[in-house]
Amino acid sequence: MIPEAVIDEIRSRVDIVAVIGRHMELKRSGRTWKGCCVFHGERTASFHVYPEDRHFKCYGCGEYGDVFKFLQKLQGREFPEIVRALASEVGVEIPEREEDSAEQRRRREERAEVLAACAAAARYFAARLASAHGEVGRAYLASRGLTGETVERFRLGLASTAWDDLTARLAPKGVTEGALDKAGLVAHREGGGRYDRFRARLMVPISGLDGEVIGFGGRVLPGAPDKLAKYINSPESVLYKKSKVLYGIDLAREHIRRTRQAVLVEGYFDVIGLHQAGVKNAVAVCGTALTPEHVELLKRCDCREVVLLFDGDPAGQAAPARAAQALLPSGVTGKVALLPTAGGKVDPDEFARSQGLSALEALVAAAPPLTEFLLERAVRVHCGEAPAAAPMESKLAAFRELKPFLGLVPAGLARTFFEERVAKRLDVSPAALAAEVEAGGAAAEVSSRPHQLTPPEPAPAPRARPAAPAARGALWGPAVDALGLLASFPQLAALAREEHLLALFEAGPLEALVRELLEGALPAEALPERLAPHLQPKDVAHVRDLLGPARPATEAAERALREAILRARLAAVEQEHDRLTEAVKRAGTPAPADLATRQIATWRRLAELKKRLEKLERG
Structure with a gap:
């Protein structure tokens, strides 16, 4: 803990008007300063700063506090971090805490x-x-x-x-x-x-x-x-964690706060171009799918709605399903705006340049809710234009695609409305549909093949619980690395078998390919082309970068392959453990013996894999 006396000293030295004035326009009004609140959209100034008492108060939204509270709320940083930054500014030394470890x-x-x-x-x-x-x-x-x-x-x-x-x-x-x-x-x-x-x-x-x-x-x-x-x-570091960072969030946060909305795109230059065009609440993920941590970051900016602005090509149409895994359980509303493809593929910033801000704003305003987009896509794919008249098998296929998403929506009115909408569209009984979701909802289902690895797209396979985005990314990335390394060093096939690489892909679309790699029957140069139908272009490019001319396997290559497989296996077991834990919770007390036994077994496997990874990292 930072001593209270030190905190008081920092508070007394900081010019609260100057600090808050960096983030919003303030004008003197008698003995106070006032401006339009950065925490909620308003046109008439109701935010007041009282320099004598060293606090602020917004009479519009009720926010109140000192300079530390203001920066915490605005920047989403922890209290000690804010205190240390301000201490550095005003020249107050914070003593090292005795309880601090080296x-x-x-x-x-x-x-x-x-x-x-x-x-x-x-x-x-x-x-x-x-x-x-x-x-x-x-x-x-x-x-x-x-x-x-x-x-x-x-x-x-x-x-x-x-x-x-x-x-x-x-x-x-x-x-x-x-x-x-x-x-x-x-x-x-x-x-x-x-x-x-x-x-x-x-x-x-x-x-x-x-x-x-x-x-x-x-x-x-x-x-x-x-x-x-x-x-x-950049690779991940003590500061940079791609599952927790959104590009442009620093420049977009105040606009997100005012509008309660974020526009999510896929590329850095999409964000830059949209900001220049006037869409200043645009942000992007950094080479990964949207994660629950990303959504929490947006919620810290008072975001209530995320508009997914993606290309209208097949990849763009599949992307909202992955984002749904983070958005649907969060309580943040999702909408889907797909760019038109009539004149060829166009990126969001290109659309803003060629069509203008008003056209982009109209596209965003007309975007359907995420749940409606998922419903209509499943119906179109499986039932065609007349779902009510579609055969039972087609309706079941559409329901199986939608079931994981229904299970992700928290129980309550939102899920009830979604269930009723699906039931009406498929012309089935709402009660029967709700019972099916509750009895085997995707959020609680436990796969009998927890180690199976399937590519992140297209939509989830029937009756399979979609992996959490962070976990799926953690599994998929190392597994792709392992394939590239094995293709480059085919003499490491025995090591790959020893580490159970094939188990990650069994019964999946890549099983045959992995068997060919293990048998040395697939030339390295053919791997990217064979993977292309199953991977995103950036993943294929990554594999291509891993490949090189045939060369002897080095100790570093062996270590890299072993680590990649271990990380993929660890992520797979973590997924299984999370599913079992959720299933045990839903089962109540006492939990069924088979569930509890499997949960303990996965915990032991997790401990074993983590221990092996730590040993490998220590060299």
Whole structure:
């Protein structure tokens, strides 16, 4: 705990008007200052700051508190973090707490070190883009219609073509190679040493809620070789967790707060282009599906509605089903706005440029609710244009596709309305449908094949509970890595069998492919093409990047393959354990013996796999 006397000292030294004035316009009104509240949309100022008493009060929404409460509410940061930041500003030293362990102090220092490295890198990348070296990058950004003001606002930059440019440039500024490593800005060579992870790429800084840079995305420049992945992202670090970060959230948060709505797109440049066009509540995921943590982050910004603005192609039509797994249980309303495809595929920022802001706003305003989109898509796929007249088998297929989503909606009016709408559309009894969902709802079903791995799209298979987005991503990514590594080093097939790679894919669409890999019957160069029907393009590109010419298996390759399989198995068992835990809760006390026994068994497998991973990581 930070001593109360120290907190009081910081509060007394901080100019509350100056701090709040950084985030909203304040005007003097007698002995107070007032402005339009940042916590709710209003046109008449009802937010007052009382400098003598060092507090604020909004008479419109009721928010009240001191400078710490204001920043906590606005930025979504923890109280100690806010206190330490303000202490640094006003020169108050916070004594080290006796109960702080050396590990806690080390973590704080590491976070500060990584933040400093990311900030320095962002400044350098931006300066390089603005220099004579950045001509090609500036031309590309101009071709996308981005203004200099937008480029500056989003702190876009450029990475050099050299292998060690960043290290050399930042060393004189006190940024060590170790700090760059912890920030994910350099990568390790197999034979030793490090090199810049981002080279010859447009750099997109990724910030947290507070606006501090915590990671980067890098896009290839025009004319780059096809073998290069179009986008690469920072690896996860002490600061950057892609399942918890939304690109653009720092710039969008106040607009989300005012409108109670966020527009979710899939790409960094979609966010940038939409903000420039006037859609300032746009955010994007960072190379992953929407997760419950993402939704919680939006809720911290008082978001009540998320509009999924996706391409209208088949991949875009499948994407809302994945986002539904995080949105439906959260209480946040979802809507789906698909871009028209009549004139060819178009990205959100391209649509905003070509059709104008009013057309985009109309598209968003007309977006159907997420549940309605899921219903109509399932009906169209399985029952055609006349679902009431469709055969029973077709109605059952539509219901099986919708059942996982019905089970994800919390019990109550929302689920009842959804069930009634599905029943009416399929022309079945609402009571029978509700009973079927309650008896075997997707949220409680326990798969008899917990280790089966199926690609993240299309929609969930019949009677299978959809994995939580974070868990599914944790399983799918390492498993894809394992396939690429096995194709590159076929002599490691015995190791893959030993680690039960095949068990992850049994009875799934990739089982035959994995068997071919294990038998050495699939050439490495054929793998991306064989995976293409089952993976998203970025995943196929990732596999292609993993592949290389035939070469002897090194100790590093063995370690990487073993770790990838172990991580995929760990995620699979975590999914099974979560499902069993939920099933035990729903079963009541006492739980059926078979459920309890299986839950204990999965817990033991989790402990064993975690222990093996920790041992592997320690070397």
